[in-house]
Amino acid sequence: MRGKTHCTIGILSTIQACILFKIPISIFNLVLAAIFSILPDLDESNSTISNVFLKQDASKLILKIVIYIINFAIFFISLKINNNNFFLSSIVTFIAIMVLESKINHILLRKILLSLTLILLSLCLFFIKVKIYFVIFFLMLASFPWLKHRSFSHSIFAIIVIYFLLKQIEIIYN
Template sequence: MRGKTHCTIGVLVGIQVSLIFKIPISLFNIIVSAIFSILPDLDEPNSLISDFFLNKNISKFIYKALIYFINIIIFFTSLKINNNFYLSSIITFITIVIIEAKLTHMFLRKLFLSLIFLLLAICLYLIKSRVYFIFFTLILSLFPWFKHRSISHSIFSTVLMFFLLKQIELIYSISNLSFFGTVGYASHIFLGDLFTKQGVPLLYPLSNKKLSLCSFRVGSFFSNLLEILFIVILIYIIIYSIIKI
């Protein structure tokens, strides 16, 4: 399922569940539902949530600048060693081809995303923030390195997310953070990717087997049409619930 669909469903489900359980909802709660509904895809460098934390154009610019910088360093280092322009050029060309094959933009993007959360965790530690908040950011720093649709798309990660958010909620008195965060996170898995052809490993790490309730291919015309239909149905249910109240 596409990122924008996950986000929309997360917000709509958050609103609907708040109506069912009569829990007051605010703009902050809606934002929490939206962010956590796309958070599981932090294990995908090209996802909407990855772009939220690190713009793709910025990471591409940094990647190109880094390659050029490495290229210059290799050339002048080689030139200083052998004092031969042509030989240094050949050495630089061969070396940079090897480096570019290993140091890809996606690898560097994962590294940058991970560093963002690691730096945040360090900052939280320096200001003597509570351990649960630090632990939460450290977990997010690991997400980019997980295989796509593995532990981040499991029941275990959903329960862990609720536990951490609940501790943060109690410590900082953030009303209903764990409720809307978990609802948004769960909507991604149980009302989204579970209905795609690839499926999700709900019992990971106990089992790697991916469960799928449908065989819709993400991005296909039929799948996109069904996503729109599902959103329309959710909006209808919300309107109906409001009228009944």
């Protein structure tokens, strides 16, 4: 399924549940349903939700910047270690460039940045003293990009965790 399909099913399920349980249909419920219905695809590098967090062109630019910064650091560290031997430092840096460009790619960088963003969000929530299960939930989301698609994020355990979180939101907001 694509993100649009996830979103549509989530919104329609919310409307159906509201009708079934005689809960007023609100924009807040529909937006929340839309967001939570596309979260299981966070583990896919070209998913709707991951593209919202990080556009492909932006992550390619960041990838180039990261590789250049690492290479400059390697060059200057190598100069320092090799007693300002420019030739040897250039060779070390050239080898590092080849290794880095073969190992660090767009998808890996997307995973790293998405995970770090969600971990940072978790830390912010923790420091502003939000309930711990919200922090755990965002930490769980931070692991999704590293998992195989349709594994944990599409499991019954993930559904239980999301249900528990939604139940807590329901309790907080009556």
